[in-house]
Amino acid sequence: MKQRRSPATIGALGIVVVLLATVSAFFLDDLPLIGAGATYRAQFTEAAGLKPSNEVRIAGVKVGKVTAVELDGDKVEVAFKVKDAWVGDQTTASIQIKTVLGQKYLALDPRGSDTLDPRDTIPLERTTSPYDVLDAFGDATTTLDAIDTTQLAQAMETLSDAFSGTPADIRASLDGVTRLSKTIGSRDDELRKLFAATADTSKVLADRNAEFTKLIGSAGLLLSELNSRQQAISQLLTGTQRLSQQLTGLVKENEEQIGPALEQLRGVVQILQDNNDNLDKAIKLYAPFTRLYANIVGNGRWFDQVVVNLTPPALPLIPGYRDPVRTIGGN
Incomplete structure (x- = not known):
């Protein structure tokens, strides 16, 4: 009879498999068949x-x-x-x-x-x-800080005094070294300030690393957007060129019909222009007549008119009945 495994054993095996799969996911690059290359x-x-x-x-x-x-x-x-x-x-x-x-x-x-x-x-x-320039400046700062420039200048002066009886060439060389030592000693504070400022600048740049990274990433996005806009403009120019070619072909194919139509349209436009000139001229000539006529018969912003001879001459001047002059059909 085959013995069945208990649920607890199956659950433990499942947990072990899940853990192994999870751990192996972090080392996929190191696997020989799934790794990221040689x-x-x-x-x-x-x-x-x-x-x-x-x-x-x-x-x-x-x-x-x-x-x-x-x-x-x-x-x-x-x-x-x-x-x-x-x-x-x-x-x-x-x-x-x-x-x-x-x-x-x-x-x-x-x-x-x-x-x-x-x-x-x-x-x-x-x-x-x-x-590495940064490392070189750091090492130079440490070295210069460790040098006692005052003691170095005194040592050079002592050495120069010790060689005071030597030939002139050697004394001149030692004097030059002494002056160099004094110059370095006199500029010691300035050098310390310079290297301190360099250290501060390096620290500021290190603190702004995230901002520099973000700036570079934003520049990449900007270049990507400019590239997409350039592609869109290129497509627009290509479409415009194709439209121009289509319109050119359309005009060439209908050149015989378009020419007479344009000529007739030009004649219609000329007639309308002549009529417009005549109307403009008539309006200009009508203006003086209107002013004079309004001054003669006008009484305000209107014309006074009298309509006469509306009644027949045979009608009496006074109200009353009179017989008709003619009768038609007994009426």
Whole structure:
């Protein structure tokens, strides 16, 4: 008889399966069949601020990301993953600056005739590390802060006094070094202020990183909108050109009928224009007549008129009955 599993066992197995599926979802890129491409390695003289998860680009297009940055003896070995891009066996790699705040990315220049074997490492001869200006200023600030310029100037003066009996050429050289030391000592406060201002500027730029990122993203949206508007204008111009071609063909096909119709229309317009001129002239001539006639017979804003001879001459001047002059049919 086959033994059935208890509901508790089935539920526990289901929870384990769900947990495994959830955990594996975070490591899909590391799976050999579902991963995001092949993993390569490159050697650099220094990391130059490159970190895991930084972008990998070819010709400015993102094709992968950096997965690890490790120290290998006196070299730095960078592991990166590339997807949907060809990497040749003579490919060169360089660490480039992405933003003004010092963010980096790994740039590849695919070269060669064969595909690069993931087991092969890009050597130092084909890699380049950038010069980090921010780090250089930081190191210079630390070094200058640690120097006691007053003591350095005193040491130079003591050295100059000790060599006072030496030939003139050597004394002149030491005097020059002494003056240089004094100049550096006199400008110590100014240099400290300069490097302090540089540190403040770097801090302000670092604090505004999110705003710079947002500004760059907004610029991308603006360029996208301008591109869509340019496409719309291009389509409008194309449609206008097609409409012009259609109208041109229509005019050419009906040129024989349109010509006489336009001539007749021109004649009608000329007749209407002549009649309009005559009406205008008549109105102008009627104005003086109206003024004179109103002055003669008018009595305000109207004309006084008398209608006479409405009654027949044979009617009596006084009311009364008289016999008709003629009778027709006894009436």
